[in-house]
Amino acid sequence: MAASVSLPTLKPDDFKTDQEVRWCPGCGDYSILAQMKKALASLGLPREKIAFVSGIGCSSRFPYYMNTYGFHTIHGRAPTFATGLRLANPELQVWVVTGDGDGLSIGGNHLVHALRRNVDIKVLLFNNEIYGLTKGQYSPASRLGTSSKTSPGGSFETPVKPLSLALAAEATFVARTIDLDVQHMVGILQKAAAHKGSAFVEIYQNCKIFNDGVFEYATDKSVKSDNLLYLEHGKPMIFGKDKNRGIRLNGIKPEVVEIGKDCQIDDLLTHDESNEDATLAYLLSRFAHDTDKDAVKPFPEPVGVYRNVRKPTYEEMLDGRIGDAIAKKGKGKIEDLFKAEDVWTVTE
């Protein structure tokens, strides 16, 4: 038997850099940073095998605070740099840190295409539904009626639902978690890290300065269990303080039902994150507290892993094509690079 190889044992603090963290006091980003360090320490990967790539915005300062490789790039384009990094260096675990402005507005196109291609990158979208670094303008994720410096009287643009967008873009791993739900977040980050292919994680993140309390319904202990549905693979979709409500499918329409009164547990939808068909996951991504809260039976917002399926990654498929070409014509040598079909020789 070969001697066992000892994995480097790293503590969360080993991921700390010497740079002063400059987010506002009370920012949700601090929690995400702390949970990320915990999650990475649990993976057994050496620090040099991890890279963080970010765009522009408050969240995008993240790489400076992680003692791994890091690249703070330009606004909205982080998925493109991360894709290039993976093409050059398929051994790396590459995380993209973005925000709702960076990832959904200026960088929306890149997000869609990186997910569609199934590039093996893990995209963390810190969603605070506001522009923070530019000091409080509404974002494409801001709820209808959000009053900001650039939306006096309230925003009248329909917001993006990030998970609906990710699912429509054929993302193979889609999840949601919350800045203050620290245990849950560590679990989601670990699962995202383990996923082979594009992972998209929306993290509800409170902006203390410009959009404080926008996720209170999901973080306030007195109400959150009525407002959130914790998705668990293979389990029926049950929620509520008394765990007496669930989600049932009525035709193609989901509905909130009371267990024992409207139905039995067996009638509820069972969550299957490995379902190849993303239709149900998409239905779940439509549940929105702000538009549903006044309904007779309001929908909870699902958190957890919506979708987790294994498909070939872009890198695997490209390497496959390279392998095919080599198998067909042999590995390219510089000697035959210059030859063409029609060459002629000139003699003295």
Place this chain on the structure above:
Amino acid sequence: MSSEQGSLAGATIPGANGSSNGHHSHKRETVDAVTIRFAGDSGDGMQLAGTQFTNTSALAGNDIATFPDFPAEIRAPAGTLAGVSGFQVHFSASDIHTPGDDLDALIVMNPAALKTNLKDLRAGGILIVNTDNFGVSDLDKARYKISPLEDGSLKGYRVVRVPVAKLTRESVAEYKLSPKEADRCKNFFALGLVYWLYERSTEVTLKWIREKFAKNPQYVNANTAALKAGYNYGETVELLPVQYQVAKAKISPGTYRKITGNEAAVLGLVAAAHIAKKTLVYGSYPITPASGILEGLAELRRFGVKTFQAEDEIAAIGVAIGASYGGAIGITGTSGPGVCLKSEAINLAVMTELPLVIVNVQRGGPSTGLPTKTEQSDLLQAMFGRNGDSPVAIVAPQSPVDCFDMAMEAVRIATQFMCPIFYLSDGYIANGSEPWKLPEIAKLPKLDVKNATEPNSNGWGGPGHETGDEEAKGAGKATFLPYKRDEFLARPWAIPGTPGLEHRIGGIEKQDVTGNINYEPANHEHMTHTRAKKIENIALTIPDLEVTGDQDAELLLVGWGGTYGSITTAVDRVRKRGLKVAQVHFRYLNPMPKNTEAVLKRFKKILVPELNSGQLTWLLRAKYLAPCQAMSKVQGKPFLVSEIEAAIEKMLK
């Protein structure tokens, strides 16, 4: 060729297809060089005919230069002026640098092609006309009121009237093609006729037909029949009393192939990556006239090349920069409008000091401009088109073949100096072709790319690394300093995955040496100057300008990039006529060679021909206070040699 042969104009055509049973003896005439152009509708296969004629001439040992000229529309309405596509070939028994000015022969497939191309045919030149496409509606589409074949307007040319469509259909009759399929063989009939005219073998094209249509034997048979019928028609019919021979050119011994600028760029980039022992990652979004490079590289996967067709221009450069960060040779390719979109990302590469090659195959601008036409009008964009003080290196190949060398050189500079670099080609040399002597592998430039593998410091106490003192103040802990520079001011390239060198980079201003975010005024000034000085240091590694021609001339011709062939030919010609002229040509635009100022100061008059409104002129005047005068052309076309000759003569009057 004498003008009395112009009497052939108006000769009648026998309808028979090579039915003659007698052997006609034709006069043979030997000429040094010939320029011909195939012109027809976009769907007439003129690019193919021209390419085949070029390949055959190259294999016959001529020097060649080509100029394909086609519309931006893939298929403009058939028969219209907008839809005319042309392919010009200059083939010669001596060394040539351009596809030629005036045409010795013009082959036109319809009235529109005649109308748009006739002005380039020299007086007394051969005009081969497909008379089958001169009906009322064909003439109307070309805005002819009266047929030019009947109004005497072609009197100054040797007109050869050939019912190409009819003869082609007859020649392929036995192969049971639809009328449309039969018509598609027309270009081979025309090509066969031209092969006869210039005593060319049909073998190269016959072989190509056999391979191309291997799966469709009736197409092989039909195209072969059309080609041979065209050839035999020339042999049999006494419309063309003279055959022309162009002898082999005396070129240096070696193995040659024909190559376009874009093909040469592909090979140069792959060769550079191969020698550097790096993966080539090419991020690009389809755009004319640069797409050929993306397509060419995609064919070379067995060399480990990774091409990435991005969702847009910005993603394309993002992928290239990300790949460079990851230790590959990251390259992005585009044309002017794409460069506009990439500007912000180029600056990220400036700031993070990562190697990056930006291929810009220039076309007519601004905006969408002239997508398929050539221009050199992105020089100042490459120099200055970004926010902040943002120095970016620039090289520009001077000919199709030079695209190979300069592509390699761009990779060399980018990796040695850890910087982005523009490779400014243009549509003219990118699509134009010439013979290329295959390089000897052992003689290719060496690219010794180094990556950091271990910490480069024992800690560090503050800025001022130039003196070397500060480093001694370090805390004694082995540290990697990502902005600690070498003698050229290049920073180390540490690839993610390397243990112990974890570091962070980004577009925010950073402290020199450590790379930490830094907003201090003095540091920003220091870094601005350092980035500029680093680019200037490239001049220490590039060749000086070489003054050719008359060293004691009053007039210096200065060019850059793809105009080399036209300028050189013009200078040769006026010098043969006894004028004194010197010439330099820039392949390095930023930085310019070390001796630039000294060279410019030697001459009283400086003429700068460029395909823009005077961009290099502007730079030279601003930088060196040199008395440069622009010779500007912005018509989407390359310079004619005669235009430059005339400008030189005017300057020396």
